[in-house]
Amino acid sequence: MSTAEEQPGPSKPSGSATDEKERDDRTFECNICLDTAKDAVVSMCGHLFCWPCLHKWLETRPTRQVCPVCKAAISKDKVIPLYGRGATKQEDPRNNVPPRPAGQRTEPETSTGFPGFGFGDGGFHMSFGIGAFPFGFFTSTFNFGETRPSPAPRGTPQFEEEQFLSKVFLWVALLFICWLVLA
Amino acid sequence: MAAMSPSKRRLQRELMSLVREPPPGVFVDGDEVGQNLTQWIVHMEGAKGTLYEGEQFQLQFKFSSKYPFDSPEVTFIGGNIPVHPHVYSNGHICLSILTDDWSPALSVQSVCLSIVSMLSSCKEKKRPPDNSFYVKTCNKNPKKTKWSYHDDSV
Ligand SMILES: [Zn+2]
Numbered sequence: 432m433s434t435a436e437e438q439p440g441p442s443k444p445s446g447s448a449t450d451e452k453e454r455d456d457r458t459f460e461c462n463i464c465l466d467t468a469k470d471a472v473v474s475m476c477g478h479l480f481c482w483p484c485l486h487k488w489l490e491t492r493p494t495r496q497v498c499p500v501c502k503a504a505i506s507k508d509k510v511i512p513l514y515g516r517g518a519t520k521q522e523d524p525r526n527n528v529p530p531r532p533a534g535q536r537t538e539p540e541t542s543t544g545f546p547g548f549g550f551g552d553g554g555f556h557m558s559f560g561i562g563a564f565p566f567g568f569f570t571s572t573f574n575f576g577e578t579r580p581s582p583a584p585r586g587t588p589q590f591e592e593e594q595f596l597s598k599v600f601l602w603v604a605l606l607f608i609c610w611l612v613l614a
Numbered sequence: 615m616a617a618m619s620p621s622k623r624r625l626q627r628e629l630m631s632l633v634r635e636p637p638p639g640v641f642v643d644g645d646e647v648g649q650n651l652t653q654w655i656v657h658m659e660g661a662k663g664t665l666y667e668g669e670q671f672q673l674q675f676k677f678s679s680k681y682p683f684d685s686p687e688v689t690f691i692g693g694n695i696p697v698h699p700h701v702y703s704n705g706h707i708c709l710s711i712l713t714d715d716w717s718p719a720l721s722v723q724s725v726c727l728s729i730v731s732m733l734s735s736c737k738e739k740k741r742p743p744d745n746s747f748y749v750k751t752c753n754k755n756p757k758k759t760k761w762s763y764h765d766d767s768v
């Protein structure tokens with residue numbers, strides 16, 4: 432009856448290096464398949480998934496899309512892909528899954544550029560926007576006779592189409608001017 | 615081994631970690647389960663200082679091929695079904711994470727812990743009020759029941 436203390440199973444290796452490595456690995460495990468995340472994406476609430484896993488979950492409950500971990504609202508457009516260094520491609524991740532959403536780059540703020548063409552946020556903006564708009568059209572409308580960087584060759588359907596579009600824009604511009612004068 | 619489906623692979627991982635670090639009062643026979651990963655028997659012990667102290671229970675988990683996107687079918691089996699206001703005498707459990715509130719980030723371990731805590735917070739051992747009617751009329755699969763989770767205070 433005197434059995435040794437040694438039992439198979441639950442006894443864990445006590446090497447702290449192993450434990451630490453394991454914990455490290457776990458940090459980057461997908462919360463769904465429990466494997467190291469492939470084509471990793473992170474939700475706004477900060478939870479990591481493989482894109483194929485998360486996509487499948489979103490498809491499973493299309494009407495109630497929540498983060499599997501914390502139940503925060505989640506959606507396809509609101510996940511951020513993670514690009515590690517030297518991510519190797521072993522297999523095609525897009526077999527039957529749409530491509531992982533792309534990262535969004537926001538350009539740094541610069542103060543040049545077209546002033547807000549925003550209706551409904553103050554009279555000043557509105558009149559300025561409408562005033563500038565037709566002139567934009569003019570410049571692009573009235574130089575179709577001159578040489579352009581790469582005009583479509585005459586006689587092709589594309590040429591016809593451009594001619595037609597130019598005329599349409601011309602009419603739109605003229606209507607705008609009439610409206611401005613009458614208003 | 616290489617051709618293991620994603621659901622089997624995940625179950626294999628869960629089994630390994632549950633055998634290695636079982637939560638208190640929960641026990642899984644790795645060899646028994648390893649034979650057929652789609653059906654597990656989990657042994658559970660009533661926690662000390664609760665109404666179920668010293669009792670042994672058995673939980674059966676059945677996993678579909680859609681696991682973990684699809685919740686497991688979990689029932690108490692065997693001779694001792696806990697007497698609890700959310701546990702029917704046929705072993706069916708009224709617990710929202712097993713149907714509506716299931717999430718693929720949950721696991722066998724987290725389901726077991728929820729059930730342990732459900733038992734531990736019980737104040738009075740009694741069957742659900744509609745037990746006899748439910749047991750006579752219900753489907754064999756508890757997931758087919760349209761549960762209404764109104765009473766979470768027990
Ligand atoms: Zn995954």
Ligand SMILES: [Zn+2]
Pocket residue numbers: 474476477478498499500501502503
């Ligand atoms: Zn989350």
